[in-house]
Amino acid sequence: MIKFDANYLKEFTFQVFRHMGCPDAEAIVAADCLNQADLRGVDSHGVARLSGYVRLWELKRLNASPNMKITHETPSTAVLDGDLGLGLVTAPYAMQIAIDKAKIAGTGWVAVQNSNHYGIAGYHAMLALEHDMIGISMTNASPLVAPTFSKSRFLGTNPIAVAIPALTQPPFVIDMATTTVANGKLEVLQRKGEDAPLGWAQDKDGNPTTDAFALRKGGSMLPLGGDREHGGHKGYCMGAMVDIFSAVLSGANYGPWVPPFVPFLEPPANPVGNGIGHFLGAIRIDAFRPAAEFKAHMDNWIETFRNAEPVLGQDRILIPGDPERELTVERKKNGILLHEQVVKDLRELSEKFSLDFNDTFTQ
Amino acid sequence: MIKFDANYLKEFTFQVFRHMGCPDAEAIVAADCLNQADLRGVDSHGVARLSGYVRLWELKRLNASPNMKITHETPSTAVLDGDLGLGLVTAPYAMQIAIDKAKIAGTGWVAVQNSNHYGIAGYHAMLALEHDMIGISMTNASPLVAPTFSKSRFLGTNPIAVAIPALTQPPFVIDMATTTVANGKLEVLQRKGEDAPLGWAQDKDGNPTTDAFALRKGGSMLPLGGDREHGGHKGYCMGAMVDIFSAVLSGANYGPWVPPFVPFLEPPANPVGNGIGHFLGAIRIDAFRPAAEFKAHMDNWIETFRNAEPVLGQDRILIPGDPERELTVERKKNGILLHEQVVKDLRELSEKFSLDFNDTFTQ
Numbered sequence: 001m002i003k004f005d006a007n008y009l010k011e012f013t014f015q016v017f018r019h020m021g022c023p024d025a026e027a028i029v030a031a032d033c034l035n036q037a038d039l040r041g042v043d044s045h046g047v048a049r050l051s052g053y054v055r056l057w058e059l060k061r062l063n064a065s066p067n068m069k070i071t072h073e074t075p076s077t078a079v080l081d082g083d084l085g086l087g088l089v090t091a092p093y094a095m096q097i098a099i100d101k102a103k104i105a106g107t108g109w110v111a112v113q114n115s116n117h118y119g120i121a122g123y124h125a126m127l128a129l130e131h132d133m134i135g136i137s138m139t140n141a142s143p144l145v146a147p148t149f150s151k152s153r154f155l156g157t158n159p160i161a162v163a164i165p166a167l168t169q170p171p172f173v174i175d176m177a178t179t180t181v182a183n184g185k186l187e188v189l190q191r192k193g194e195d196a197p198l199g200w201a202q203d204k205d206g207n208p209t210t211d212a213f214a215l216r217k218g219g220s221m222l223p224l225g226g227d228r229e230h231g232g233h234k235g236y237c238m239g240a241m242v243d244i245f246s247a248v249l250s251g252a253n254y255g256p257w258v259p260p261f262v263p264f265l266e267p268p269a270n271p272v273g274n275g276i277g278h279f280l281g282a283i284r285i286d287a288f289r290p291a292a293e294f295k296a297h298m299d300n301w302i303e304t305f306r307n308a309e310p311v312l313g314q315d316r317i318l319i320p321g322d323p324e325r326e327l328t329v330e331r332k333k334n335g336i337l338l339h340e341q342v343v344k345d346l347r348e349l350s351e352k353f354s355l356d357f358n359d360t361f362t363q
Numbered sequence: 364m365i366k367f368d369a370n371y372l373k374e375f376t377f378q379v380f381r382h383m384g385c386p387d388a389e390a391i392v393a394a395d396c397l398n399q400a401d402l403r404g405v406d407s408h409g410v411a412r413l414s415g416y417v418r419l420w421e422l423k424r425l426n427a428s429p430n431m432k433i434t435h436e437t438p439s440t441a442v443l444d445g446d447l448g449l450g451l452v453t454a455p456y457a458m459q460i461a462i463d464k465a466k467i468a469g470t471g472w473v474a475v476q477n478s479n480h481y482g483i484a485g486y487h488a489m490l491a492l493e494h495d496m497i498g499i500s501m502t503n504a505s506p507l508v509a510p511t512f513s514k515s516r517f518l519g520t521n522p523i524a525v526a527i528p529a530l531t532q533p534p535f536v537i538d539m540a541t542t543t544v545a546n547g548k549l550e551v552l553q554r555k556g557e558d559a560p561l562g563w564a565q566d567k568d569g570n571p572t573t574d575a576f577a578l579r580k581g582g583s584m585l586p587l588g589g590d591r592e593h594g595g596h597k598g599y600c601m602g603a604m605v606d607i608f609s610a611v612l613s614g615a616n617y618g619p620w621v622p623p624f625v626p627f628l629e630p631p632a633n634p635v636g637n638g639i640g641h642f643l644g645a646i647r648i649d650a651f652r653p654a655a656e657f658k659a660h661m662d663n664w665i666e667t668f669r670n671a672e673p674v675l676g677q678d679r680i681l682i683p684g685d686p687e688r689e690l691t692v693e694r695k696k697n698g699i700l701l702h703e704q705v706v707k708d709l710r711e712l713s714e715k716f717s718l719d720f721n722d723t724f725t726q
Contacts, residue, residue, distance in 0.1 A: 074469030076439040077650040105468050106437030111651050150680045152671035162604050172607070174600040180593055199593045206674030224587060224594050230543055230562045231587050235594075237537040237683050238601075240668070241525050244535070248660045249651045255667055272663065287440040288474050288612045297611050300635065304618055305603070308515035311569030317513045320600050 002343050002359060003335040009047050010035040012346065012357060016050055019353040020057050021064035022089070030088035033119040038336045040324035042175075044184030045120045047338070051345040053086060053117075054352070055263035062086060062116050068093055076105040079250055080112045084275055087118025087139065091278050095127045095135065098282040102133055106287030111250030114274035117141070117261045121161035122175030122324070128163060128282045129171050132291040135163040136281035140246040140253075142260040145179055146220035147240075148233040151206035153220045154255050157182055158242035163321075165285070167295035169302040173321030178239040179221045186212050186221075199226030245279040252277025365706050365722060366698040372410050373398040375709065375720060379413055382716035383420050384427035385452070393451035396482040401699045403687035405538075407547030408483045410701070414708040416449060416480075417715070418626035425449060425479050431456055439468040442613055443475045447638055450481025450502065454641050458490045458498065461645040465496055469650030474613035477637035480504070480624045484524035485538030485687070491526060491645045492534050495654040498526040499644035503609040503616075505623040508542055509583035510603075511596040514569035516583045517618050520545055521605035526684075528648070530658035532665040536684030541602040542584045549575050549584075562589030608642040615640025 010031050017027035038046030056062040066085030070078050078097050082090035094110040101108030118124065121137045128135030141156025157177035164172040177183075180200050189196055189212035196212045203209040204218030208227065215221065223235025247254035252273040259267035259276060285291040308317045338346075343359050350357030373394050380390035401409030419425040429448030433441050441460050445453035457473040464471030481487065484500045491498030504519025520540040527535040540546075543563050552559055552575035559575045566572040567581030571590065578584065586598025610617035615636040622630035622639060648654040671680045701709075706722050713720030 074650040077469035079651050106440035107470060107472055109470055147668055147671055147680050149673055149677040150671040151674050154668060154671055164607060174604060176597045176600055197592050224597050226593060229560050230589060234539045234587050237539055241537060244527060244664065248657060248664060251652055254664055287437040288442050289614055294611060301611060301617055305510055305517060308510055308513040308517055310512055311514050314512040317510050
C-alpha cells in the first residue's frame with residue numbers, strides 16, 4: 001500500500017481524462033467523481049477504475065468527447081442519449097437537467113441511455129443538495145446477481161442513492177448497492193483469504209456458499225436479504241426496479257444484456273438497447289413545503305435517530321452518510337492508500353500519456 | 364376458519380364504512396382496498412383491520428367524511444391535507460392528483476399529511492397502470508423497527524410499492540415492507556407456536572432472537588437484511604427514506620412520533636406533524652418513450668427473467684406481482700378464509716350498525 005495526497009490523485013486523474021480527449025470541464029467532473037469515491041471509502045469505484053476506463057476507450061467502447069442530446073422531454077422529464085460517454089460525465093449532465101426542470105416543474109427526472117459505468121451513485125445525487133433539492137440516482141450494471149430461486153446472473157449490483165439536505169446537520173445520504181454487499185467487499189475478503197458470511201453469494205448451482213471466490217467459479221451475488229426466508233426477494237425487487245427505471249425507460253440495455261465494465265469481456269450480442277442506463281431525479285424541497293421548515297425537521301429527524309438507544313457494544317447510531325463523511329475528513333488530511341497493483345496501473349497510464357507520476361509522493 | 368365469498372365481504376365492508384359516515388364513493392374505494400388485500404394474500408391488511416378503523420373513528424382519531432385539501436402545489440407536485448381521513452381514501456385521492464399532474468407535466472408526486480393507515484401499498488400504486496403510467500406508493504407506520512445498532516423502535520415497516528405496466532404480460536408489481544418480513548408473518552408463527560428465523564427480530568436488549576413473540580416483550584423488528592453483516596443498514600436506509608418522503612416532505616409525524624394504528628395505544632404527546640404520511644407518484648411512460656415500445660420491452664424483461672435458470676428444487680422464477688395475482692384468481696373462485704376472531708369482530712360490527720351478516724355463508 002502506498003499513500004497519496006487526494007488532490008494529487010485528482011489532478012493526475014484529470015490529466016489522464018484530458019489526454020483521452022475529454023473536454024476540460026468534463027475531465028474535471030469525471031476526476032472529481034472518482035476522487036470522491038476514494039475519499040468516501042468506496043475504493044473499488046475510485047482511481048482504481050481509471051485504467052479500466054482507458055482500456056474501454058482504447059477499444060472504442062467509450063467516447064471521450066460525446067455529443068450528448070436530449071431525445072425526448074416533458075416539463076418534468078427527459079431522456080438523454082449519452083453518446084457512449086463516460087457515465088462520470090453523462091450522469092452529472094443529466095442531474096443538471098433534472099435540477100433545471102425541478103426549478104420550474106417542482107421535480108425533474110432524467111433517464112440516460114447509451115452511457116457507461118458512472119462511478120459512485122451518491123456523487124450524482126449529492127449534486128442536488130446545494131439547490132435545496134433531494135437528489136436521487138440509480139444505475140444498472142454488469143450482471144453478477146441472481147434473481148431469487150435462480151442461478152442465472154441477470155442483474156447488476158444496481159445501486160440507489162438518495163441525498164436529502166438538512167439545516168445545521170450534515171445531509172442524509174444513502175448510497176447502497178441493492179445486493180447484500182457490494183462486490184468490493186468480496187474482493188477485500190479474497191485478498192485476506194477469508195470466508196464470506198452466508199447470504200452474500202451462492203455457488204454455480206445456486207447453493208449457499210461462504211466462498212469469497214464464488215463469482216470466479218460461476219456463482220453469483222445475492223440480492224439484499226440473501227435467501228427467500230431472509231427477504232432476498234425484496235432485494236431482487238429493488239435491483240429489478242433500478243434496472244427497469246435505468247434502462248427500460250431510457251432505451252438502454254437491461255438484465256443480462258448490460259455490457260460488462262471489464263474490457264476483457266465482450267458486450268452481449270443482439271443488444272436490446274444502447275449502452276448502460278441511469279436514472280436521475282431532483283425534487284425541489286419547496287415544491288412541498290418551505291425549505292427552511294423542511295430542513296429544521298430533518299435536523300430533528302437526524303438528532304432523534306442519532307440519539308436512539310444503542311445496543312450493548314455499540315456507542316452510537318449512524319445516520320446514512322456518516323461513515324463516508326467521516327472518512328472524507330480523515331483521508332483529506334491523511335491521504336489515500338492505494339494497492340501496489342493500482343499504483344502499477346497508474347504508472348503505466350503515466351507512461352502511456354507521458355505524464356509525470358510520483359509514486360513515492362507523501363504529504 | 365370460515366370461508367366467505369370475496370364480493371360478500373366487500374359489500375359488507377362497504378356498508379360498515381357507509382354507516383361510519385363515509386360518502387358512498389369513498390366507502391366503495393375503501394372497501395375495495397381492503398378486499399384487494401384479502402384477495403392478494405395480505406390477510407393482515409384486509410377485512411381483519413375493519414374493526415380497528417371503526418374503533419379509531421369512535422375515538423375521533425379518524426374522520427369518516429374528510430374535507431381533503433391541496434395546501435401547496437407546483438406543476439408536478441402537491442401536498443394533500445387528508446383531514447384525518449382514512450388512508451384507504453386519502454391515498455387513492457392523492458394518486459389521482461399525481462396521475463392528473465403526470466398527464467401534463469410528465470410526472471406527478473403527492474405527499475399526504477394528516478392521514479391514517481392506508482392498507483396495502485400496492486393498491487394505490489396499481490391505480491396508475493390503466494393510464495400507462497408507473498405508480499409508486501409509500502407510507503410510514505407505527506414504530507416497531509429498530510435502526511441498525513439500536514434497540515429503539517423508531518421506524519414502521521414502511522412499505523414501498525412500484526407498479527409497472529407491460530403489454531401482453533401482467534404488470535410488474537412490487538409491494539414490500541422495508542423490513543425482513545411484514546409483522547403479519549410473525550403473527551402467523553405466533554399462532555402456530557413456531558420460532559422465527561434469525562434476522563427477523565431482536566429482543567428488548569437488541570440481541571438476535573428466534574422468539575416470534577419478541578415484539579410483545581419489548582423487542583423490535585429488523586430492517587431488511589437483518590444485522591449489519593447481512594446488510595440490515597440498507598433496509599434501515601430504505602425505511603428511513605420512506606419515513607422522510609412520507610412525513611418530513613408532507614408535514615406529517617415521523618419516526619417515533621407516528622401515531623399507532625391500534626386504538627388501545629395513545630398517540631405520542633408533542634407531535635411533530637399531523638397524522639401519518641404517505642407519498643404517491645405517477646410517471647407517464649410516454650414522457651420517456653412511446654408506451655407501446657416500453658411495454659414490449661417490459662414483456663421481454665419479464666419473459667427473460669421468468670426463464671432464468673432455476674436452482675434445484677425450484678420450478679420457476681417469480682416476477683414481482685406473480686404470487687399476489689395467482690392468489691387473487693384462486694380466492695375469487697374459492698373464497699377467503701377468515702379466522703374465528705375476525706368473524707367475531709365482523710359479527711359485532713354488524714350488530715353495532717344493524718347490518719345483516721351471514722357467517723355461515725358459503726359460495
